[in-house]
Amino acid sequence: MAGDEISKLRIKKAGTAAGTGRKKKYIIFLIIIFVLIAAWILYKQGHLTPALEVRISKVVNIYPSQTYTLLNASGYVVAQRKAAVASKITGRLVFLGVEEGSRVRKGEIVARLENEDAIAARNRAVANVNAARASLEQAMAELDDSLLNFNRMEQLSKRGSVAKSEHDAAETRMKRAKASVSAQKAAVQAGEAALKETEVMLEYANMRAPFDAVVLTKNADIGDIVTPIGAAANAKAAVVDIADMGSLQIEVDVSESNIDLVKKGQPCEIRLDALQDSRFRGAVHMIVPTADRAKASIMVKVAFTDKDPRILPEMSAKVAFLSREILPEEQKSFKAVPAGAITGKEGNQFVFSVKKDRANKIMIKTGRPAGDMTEVISGLETGEVLVTEPLDKVKDGMKVKVLEE
Secondary structure (H helix, E strand, C coil): CHHHHHHHHHHHHHHHHHHHHHHHHHHHHHHHHHHHHHHHHHHHHCCCCCCCEEEEEEEEEEEEHHHEEEEEEEEEECCCEEEEEECCEEEEEEEEEECCCCEEEEEEEEECCCCHHHHHHHCCCCCCCCHHHHHHHHHHHHHHHHHHHHHHHHHHHHHCCHHHHHHHHHHHHHHHHHHHHHHHHHHHHHHHHHHHHHHHHHHHCEEEECCCCEEEEEECCCCCEEECCCCCCEEECCEEEECCHEEEEEEEEEHHHHHHHHHCEEEEEECCCEEEEEEEEEEEEEEEEEEEECCCEEEEEEEEEECCCCCCCCCCCEEEEEECCCCCCHCCCCCEEHHHCCCCCCEEEEEEEEECEEECCCCCCCCEEEEEEEEEECCCCCCEEEEEEHHHCCCCCEEECCCCC
């Protein structure tokens, strides 16, 4: 009996071991299947394959004018009418009524030199003129009296009532009075001329704006010695520099090989680096009839069609020379992508956006074409990175590597 029990026990132990082995094989089989499925998924998603090398572009905002731009050039805003306001005489600056940015009208006094000596000279000239005019009135009174006396003597002489000598004396007195009047008139004229000279000298102390303008720089302060040429030590020449803001134009250099694309009156679009969000209409004002030998270029001046107080001299600018005028509906920008980044049929178009080294399929809605670009109405935001090449090998979720340009 004991032997039978022992044999039974052995048979039972062997059966348990066999069952455990089958379970292990089953678990291993499931693990292998799971690994294979995971590997297949990873392979389909590109995790187990090398990253696909792609070329990219970005979603950008463009203006319709970019599609009919013939030529682009860079330059600066330059005032065509500007002046350095200085003095014609040497003196100490006692008044300065402007600063940088001040607007001045034509003829307005912007600065003044000390002028006490000129005022004294003018006052003396005024007194001399008054004295000469008084002397002239006295001489004219003497002339009137001498004329009356001469006329009486003339009548009496005809009747023989006076001696010839008295008649001659009256005539001489009349001639002397006429000469005195002439001399006093000349003295008055000389005095008035001297007065005019002193007024001119007095005006030399005033520095006036030659035209309506804006003050660009202030070069002197009250108390500085100002001279016409600024040659003296510690002396200043121009007190302020001014510019007519209505005369602002863009001066750009156009290569000689491209100058045939530019015509006088040609429409242009102007962009200023300081005003990135604004575009200004313009037109070619002048093609300067000489070339720069060193640059192999020709200067072109472009005038602003619309004035804007934000535009200042010496701002850097870019000018697009256009083949036609900008239409009113073409004033606003729109989002666009290269046409080569879009795949699929109309109504079912999509692009591949690159995020974290992965290609992501995005459905989009497109609009009007713009040269080699296409408007994007929905689905993308400005600045997003898109795959442009090779679209036929890209799949959603695939790992990609951006090629350096």
